[in-house]
Amino acid sequence: xxxxxxxxxxxxxxxxxxxxxxxxxxxxxxxxxxxxxxxxxxxxxxxxxxxxxxxxxxxxxxxxxxxxxxxxxxxxxxxxxxxxxxxxxxxxxxxxxxxxxxxxxxxxxxxxxxxxxxxxxxxxxxxxxxxxxxxxxxxxxxxxxxxxxxxxxxxxxxxxxxxxxxxxxxxxxxxxxxxxxxxxxxxxxxxxxxxxxxxxxxxxxxxxxxxxxxxxxxx
Amino acid sequence: xxxxxxxxxxxxxxxxxxxxxxxxxxxxxxxxxxxxxxxxxxxxxxxxxxxxxxxxxxxxxxxxxxxxxxxxxxxxxxxxxxxxxxxxxxxxxxxxxxxxxxxxxxxxxxxxxxxxxxxxxxxxxxxxxxxxxxxxxxxxxxxxxxxxxxxxxxxxxxxxxxxxxxxxxxxxxxxxxxxxxxxxxxxxxxxxxxxxxxxxxxxxxxxxxxxxxxxxxxxxxxxxxxxxxxxxxxxxxxxxxxxxxxxxxxxxxxxxxxxxxxxxxxxxxxxxxxxxxxxxxxxxxxxxxxxxxxxxxxxxxxxxxxxxxxxxxxxxxxxxxxxxxxxxxxxxxxxxxxxxxxxxxxxxxxxxxxxxxxxxxxxxxxxxxxxxxxxxxxxxxxxxxxxxxxxxxxxxxxxxxxxxxxxxxxxxxxxxxxxxxxxxxxxxxxxxxxxxxxxxxxxxxxxxxxxxxxxxxxxxxxxxxxxxxxxxxxxxxxxxxxxxxxxxxxxxxxxxxxxxxxxxxxxxxxxxxxxxxxxxxxxxxxxxxxxxxxxxxxxxxxxxxxxxxxxxxxxxxxxxxxxxxxxxxxxxxxxxxxxxxxxxxxxxxxxxxxxxxxxxxxxxxxxxxxxxxxxxxxxxxxxxxxxx
Numbered sequence: 001x002x003x004x005x006x007x008x009x010x011x012x013x014x015x016x017x018x019x020x021x022x023x024x025x026x027x028x029x030x031x032x033x034x035x036x037x038x039x040x041x042x043x044x045x046x047x048x049x050x051x052x053x054x055x056x057x058x059x060x061x062x063x064x065x066x067x068x069x070x071x072x073x074x075x076x077x078x079x080x081x082x083x084x085x086x087x088x089x090x091x092x093x094x095x096x097x098x099x100x101x102x103x104x105x106x107x108x109x110x111x112x113x114x115x116x117x118x119x120x121x122x123x124x125x126x127x128x129x130x131x132x133x134x135x136x137x138x139x140x141x142x143x144x145x146x147x148x149x150x151x152x153x154x155x156x157x158x159x160x161x162x163x164x165x166x167x168x169x170x171x172x173x174x175x176x177x178x179x180x181x182x183x184x185x186x187x188x189x190x191x192x193x194x195x196x197x198x199x200x201x202x203x204x205x206x207x208x209x210x211x212x213x214x215x216x217x218x219x
Numbered sequence: 220x221x222x223x224x225x226x227x228x229x230x231x232x233x234x235x236x237x238x239x240x241x242x243x244x245x246x247x248x249x250x251x252x253x254x255x256x257x258x259x260x261x262x263x264x265x266x267x268x269x270x271x272x273x274x275x276x277x278x279x280x281x282x283x284x285x286x287x288x289x290x291x292x293x294x295x296x297x298x299x300x301x302x303x304x305x306x307x308x309x310x311x312x313x314x315x316x317x318x319x320x321x322x323x324x325x326x327x328x329x330x331x332x333x334x335x336x337x338x339x340x341x342x343x344x345x346x347x348x349x350x351x352x353x354x355x356x357x358x359x360x361x362x363x364x365x366x367x368x369x370x371x372x373x374x375x376x377x378x379x380x381x382x383x384x385x386x387x388x389x390x391x392x393x394x395x396x397x398x399x400x401x402x403x404x405x406x407x408x409x410x411x412x413x414x415x416x417x418x419x420x421x422x423x424x425x426x427x428x429x430x431x432x433x434x435x436x437x438x439x440x441x442x443x444x445x446x447x448x449x450x451x452x453x454x455x456x457x458x459x460x461x462x463x464x465x466x467x468x469x470x471x472x473x474x475x476x477x478x479x480x481x482x483x484x485x486x487x488x489x490x491x492x493x494x495x496x497x498x499x500x501x502x503x504x505x506x507x508x509x510x511x512x513x514x515x516x517x518x519x520x521x522x523x524x525x526x527x528x529x530x531x532x533x534x535x536x537x538x539x540x541x542x543x544x545x546x547x548x549x550x551x552x553x554x555x556x557x558x559x560x561x562x563x564x565x566x567x568x569x570x571x572x573x574x575x576x577x578x579x580x581x582x583x584x585x586x587x588x589x590x591x592x593x594x595x596x597x598x599x600x601x602x603x604x605x606x607x608x609x610x611x612x613x614x615x616x617x618x619x620x621x622x623x624x625x626x627x628x629x630x631x632x633x634x635x636x637x638x639x640x641x642x643x644x645x646x647x648x649x650x651x652x653x654x655x656x657x658x659x660x661x662x663x664x665x666x667x668x669x670x671x672x673x674x675x676x677x678x679x680x681x682x683x684x685x686x687x688x689x690x691x692x693x694x695x696x697x698x699x700x701x702x703x704x705x706x707x708x709x710x711x712x713x714x715x716x717x718x719x720x721x722x723x724x725x726x727x728x729x730x731x732x733x734x735x736x737x738x739x740x741x742x743x744x745x746x747x748x749x750x751x752x753x754x755x756x757x758x759x760x761x762x763x764x765x766x767x768x769x770x771x772x773x774x775x776x777x778x779x780x781x782x783x784x785x786x787x788x789x790x791x792x793x794x795x796x797x798x799x800x801x802x803x804x805x806x807x808x809x810x811x812x813x814x815x816x817x818x819x820x821x822x823x824x825x826x827x828x829x830x831x832x833x834x835x836x837x838x839x840x841x842x843x844x845x846x847x
Binding site for chain 1: 403406407414431463465466549552564572577579589639640828838843
């Protein structure tokens with residue numbers, strides 16, 4: 001049955017059966033995410049920027065575990081913050097990631113799978129999001145610096161002979177704008193935090209009652 | 220405690236929803252405020268000796284030999300979990316634990332030649348017994364030598380616990396002698412690890428690690444044991460093992476999804492089951508058999524699932540993937556409904572994602588939600604324990620799918636793509652013949668361990684597996700040298716009457732053959748079959764196919780005489796060059812009550828077929844090098 005003539009003489013093995021090109025072929029195709037698609041019209045998935053909130057055990061090593069997870073699985077992190085919560089046994093990690101929808105879902109599940117993670121939730125677009133920036137500029141024009149800081153809802157928090165440091169909090173675009181606006185005063189140094197976030201209204205940001213190993217719905 | 224029914228209100232219109240079925244939290248004992256148990260989730264409650272309160276036996280042990288140190292508490296936690304064997308190597312920072320072991324009648328420690336061997340032996344023990352295997356090592360190099368075996372257990376979801384010595388707490392961070400950040404190094408390759416901080420609670424840490432290792436999706440856990448903690452005084456007996464309050468396992472799938480999947484199965488024209496290693500870990504072979512035979516569903520297996528479904532059954536399509544059978548790969552390529560159970564759709568199984576089961580809707584059963592739609596999109600996600608979900612499906616299906624034609628097609632493929640290998644008279648011994656000879660000479664329940672490479676694939680293909688927990692190999696990590704230490708662990712976990720056969724390649728065997736000394740010292744009845752082609756054969760095969768035959772660093776041209784080496788170790792050894800010597804040597808080696816090695820000098824040019832090149836199309840498997 002084997003009429004394959006290209007077998008090299010050294011190759012002692014050649015099993016019987018129709019050649020690859022003689023076999024029936026399936027009709028369908030999957031994309032790189034393993035989703036069946038129309039072979040004629042393959043659409044690229046766009047990445048989205050989403051905020052994830054994770055309630056974790058407040059113990060050593062958890063932050064390292066989370067950041068190592070995101071690094072080794074090649075999830076794109078925009079920012080990561082960690083801090084205390086109302087419960088002394090729990091810390092909250094807020095992550096902003098940029099991934100395609102299947103990537104976001106996978107990131108949530110991998111995060112929830114870590115043993116010290118109690119709950120994970122993807123926040124809605126209307127969630128309260130805040131970042132903080134400290135911007136140190138030259139103190140040549142203190143009044144103008146103060147006025148600009150106030151325009152962005154911020155304030156001067158340190159002033160000396162050479163420098164003034166202002167604090168701005170707000171959503172990311174507001175921080176970006178402020179940083180740009182202060183450039184004209186000669187920025188010496190900037191430090192920025194990642195995003196801290198809470199869900200709107202009575203919605204719990206990451207309910208501790210959520211079974212962490214079950215996939216989460218977006219609602 | 221009662222099972223906690225999740226609100227299913229979000230399951231609308233009978234459409235498949237992300238599976239949020241019943242959840243059980245693995246919490247025993249006291250209920251912490253806000254914990255899963257308080258919220259009404261149930262006790263997992265199916266792990267004997269894990270979630271139960273201390274037994275009379277543990278009380279008796281405590282009365283006879285009360286705990287006095289952290290190390291003794293570690294030993295007591297192992298005893299309370301009914302551990303019998305430990306595999307390890309002594310060393311400075313772990314000495315307090317070994318000293319405590321000295322007094323235990325229940326625990327038998329097997330000293331291995333190298334810590335890597337200890338981790339593989341513990342891994343294999345876990346695979347065969349279903350209970351966590353235990354390995355021990357000292358800090359620094361002891362711990363880092365365990366790493367390969369821990370990573371191996373992690374990739375294959377095997378229940379295992381590693382206990383590592385550590386320098387004293389006050390020295391940690393100072394680059395002390397034999398100090399390594401063991402919890403840091405092993406974080407990505409363990410299910411969970413912990414650093415013990417207190418002699419009073421170190422036994423509980425070990426109990427928790429044991430409980431986690433074999434609950435839900437199994438995996439390796441590790442407890443790092445600083446010397447001051449194990450040496451430290453305590454009179455506290457470890458409590459009943461308690462799962463972390465944040466850990467929950469979903470045992471049964473969401474009913475709505477089960478109903479949708481059941482309808483899809485009823486309506487399928489070309490259904491196929493893809494049985495994964497989760498069938499074996501979940502002890503679901505019986506449920507799988509009843510399900511597949513009642514609805515006459517052809518069963519393809521992954522490599523870790525060899526033995527999950529009897530390969531001599533007419534519905535068995537054997538193993539699919541890179542070196543799977545032609546008929547398995549045809550079935551998996553042309554099925555219109557693939558029921559994957561306990562599989563993570565590894566790339567050696569799927570080949571290129573684009574061409575994997577491209578016409579199939581996928582029902583995916585897995586206990587780990589993170590595996591659902593990770594590699595292959597699940598049209599019907601069913602999160603839960605394999606056996607439980609199979610029974611849920613079984614109860615829900617009203618009629619078998621109308622698939623007579625499909626089954627005829629599967630039979631036709633078996634005839635079209637037979638695994639009959641040529642036996643050319645002018646060529647040396649063919650390896651498949653050796654595998655078949657050993658299969659014939661041993662019992663149906665014989666356990667096979669292997670290294671990694673061509674010999675491993677021939678063992679997959681030409682050994683007929685009919686029972687679960689008889690195939691012990693390194694699947695995900697692909698660790699050469701796994702076979703010999705795994706045979707040590709498998710032998711101690713197996714029943715006395717079960718044969719244990721280890722297939723190794725010459726290159727693979729050379730990586731860990733010092734563990735043969737352990738088999739000799741411990742008088743373990745194992746038969747090692749070296750399929751010796753004086754090559755790193757799989758690399759040589761790839762070089763011939765993809766690198767114009769340039770044999771860079773794959774050609775040994777010389778190997779030690781493994782039969783004589785075996786004799787030098789105190790084992791029995793044979794060397795076999797011809798077909799007519801095979802049967803006698805196999806019989807003598809299998810009959811010998813102790814470790815034996817047969818050096819089979821096989822055809823150095825023998826290749827493994829069928830073969831799907833990496834990332835290739837399963838349906839286009841090659842039957843010879845020319846087809847690659």
